[in-house]
Amino acid sequence: MKLEDIMNAPAPASQWVLDQDCQETGQDPAAVRAEMLSRIGVMRESIERGLQSDAASITGMVGWNAKGLWDAPDVLQAPLLRRVQAYAMAVNEENARMGRIVAAPTAGSAGTVPGALIGVADHLGLSDEQLVDPMILAAGIGKAISEKMFISGAAGGCQAEIGSSAAMAAAAVTELLGGSPRACVHAASLALMNTIGLVCDPVGGYVEVPCVSRNAFFAVHAVSAAQLALAQLESFIPPDEVVSAMAEVGRMMPAALRETADGGLAQTPTGLAVTARMESGDVLPIATVAVLNEEARQKS
Amino acid sequence: MSLLDMVGPVMIGPSSSHTAGACRLGLVGHFLLGEPVREANIGLHASFAKTGKGHGTHFALIAGLLGYLPHDARLPRSFADAQAAGMHFEFHDVELGQVHPNSARLRLRGDSATAEVIGSSTGGGVIEVTEIDGFAVRLSAASPTLLLRYEDTVGVIARVTALLAGEQINIATLLCTRKKRGGDALLVIELDALPSAEALAWLRNWREMQWVRLLPKLMDG
Known part of the structure; x- marks a missing residue:
């Protein structure tokens, strides 16, 4: 499946994507839709937990960002912006606390799709049932991208993860708001071409900094791409060529900037200090923190 | 790969490739050995060796060897569960050559069987097993x-x-x-x-x- 195939499919694009996938895998379309609805429910639960919790992650680098933003005054008077950012960070902070999330397409980028799609839906008062088809299209966009490149920071840098999630989210929001298959795919393409080159440089190797705030930024990026595409703006470079270009940039990227924590933010004085602190064992073992967080959650 | 693999898996964090994918590689070892693992000698390659600790790769691999699925809430406490179940395990770095950066080699021993698996976690929880008991293979566990x-x-x-x-x-x-x-x-x-x-x-x-x-x-x- 190529992006161009989705672009030229009859509307709605999600229906065509679902039919293709079910022909390939032999799954029942109704079962896939039911499972998608259940996953939207898991996403929503992670958003709700994340907005309420300010428990620190194992490294102490994140844990309070989503709640902090959600509880802060809306000084810009931009409720959609704040909602999308807070939802995205809520999911990734739950992920950093070893909570249950839905990878979309990865765990490190798990906040972007729910942040953008559920954020927009809640802003407009739409139901979870209305999100099933857009979510199926999001998955189809991810599938088309993954046929051309590995969707992991280790193989392609952060562009491969957050770029894919933003493209998926952009297409989903576009379909939710009535965009044509062409507009949906161009939204994805616009999101991707404006993510090319982004490196994966997690501090200490943990999926926390910059991952949590990055999901907030790219959830907004996705909504922004949808806005352009819904106004009939298009990606000058054809969508599949954009994916190939991103894959090529991933191949050219030095290993130090592909999740090894050997470059970028991970190698700043502060990044190195955190790494040293973690390695010296000056924190609780990773498993202990998860269990303690779970116990605290059950008590509260 | 299907739509439910792209928006999914439902999993315990923090990383789809280092946690969910690692758990699935462990599950391949679990089913391949066909009996409880007594000894696990695990070699971690490249990114798995380098950033595995921060991503829960170690506890996820052991969880898989115990038969836990990626969304199992017991994932983070697999070390304790493995000890209670009488599984001994050790990790070391290994150089596996031209494979995906997120790769591992599992050498497993049960009461009567042994198994060796080399596999990669290629992103989003997707895996590719490349070697079983010294035989070059290619399987993804996308079908039985x-x-x-x-x-x-x-x-x-x-x-x-x-x-x-x-x-x-x-x-x-x-x-x-x-x-x-x-x-x-x-x-x-x-x-x-x-x-x-x-x-x-x-x-x-x-x-x-x-x-x-x-x-x-x-x-x-």
């Missing part, structure tokens, strides 16, 4: 997979495929590889459905058969 280890003999593939046809099970892919003529052979068959317990028991009774394992579908789609 039947693995047969036997003495290279005329007619084994024909009889196995006839048995599957008799069960009305379609074959998606089939890979047969052997160490030398008349030597150890491995047959890897990806199926569209699960064979019956009777069929598996029947296969196990064949004179040339060393072992028969069924790897269930581990992907969501």
Whole structure:
């Protein structure tokens, strides 16, 4: 499946994507839709937990960002912006606390799709049932991208993860708001071409900094791409060529900037200090923190 | 790969490739050994070695060896559960050559069996197993997979495929590889459905058969 195939499919694009996938895998379309609805429910639960919790992650680098933003005054008077950012960070902070999330397409980028799609839906008062088809299209966009490149920071840098999630989210929001298959795919393409080159440089190797705030930024990026595409703006470079270009940039990227924590933010004085602190064992073992967080959650 | 693998898996954080994918690689080892793991010697390659600790790779691999799925809330406490179950494990760095940066080699020993698996976690929780007991393979656990280890003999593939046809099970892919003529052979068959317990028991009774394992579908789609 190529992006161009989705672009030229009859509307709605999600229906065509679902039919293709079910022909390939032999799954029942109704079962896939039911499972998608259940996953939207898991996403929503992670958003709700994340907005309420300010428990620190194992490294102490994140844990309070989503709640902090959600509880802060809306000084810009931009409720959609704040909602999308807070939802995205809520999911990734739950992920950093070893909570249950839905990878979309990865765990490190798990906040972007729910942040953008559920954020927009809640802003407009739409139901979870209305999100099933857009979510199926999001998955189809991810599938088309993954046929051309590995969707992991280790193989392609952060562009491969957050770029894919933003493209998926952009297409989903576009379909939710009535965009044509062409507009949906161009939204994805616009999101991707404006993510090319982004490196994966997690501090200490943990999926926390910059991952949590990055999901907030790219959830907004996705909504922004949808806005352009819904106004009939298009990606000058054809969508599949954009994916190939991103894959090529991933191949050219030095290993130090592909999740090894050997470059970028991970190698700043502060990044190195955190790494040293973690390695010296000056924190609780990773498993202990998860269990303690779970116990605290059950008590509260 | 299906739609449910792209928006999914439902999993315990923090990383789909380092946690969920690692758990699935452990599950391949769990099903391949076919009995409780007593000793696990785990080699971590490249990014798995470098950033595995921050991503929960170690506890996820052990969780998989215990048979836990990626969304199992017990994932983070797999070390304690493994100790309670009498599993000894150790990790070291390993250089596996030209494989995906997120790769691991599992050398496993149970009470009666041993198994060795090399596999990669290629992103989003998707895995690719590249070697089993020294045989080059390629499987993703996206379908139920039947693995047969036997003495290279005329007619084994024909009889196995006839048995599957008799069960009305379609074959998606089939890979047969052997160490030398008349030597150890491995047959890897990806199926569209699960064979019956009777069929598996029947296969196990064949004179040339060393072992028969069924790897269930581990992907969501």
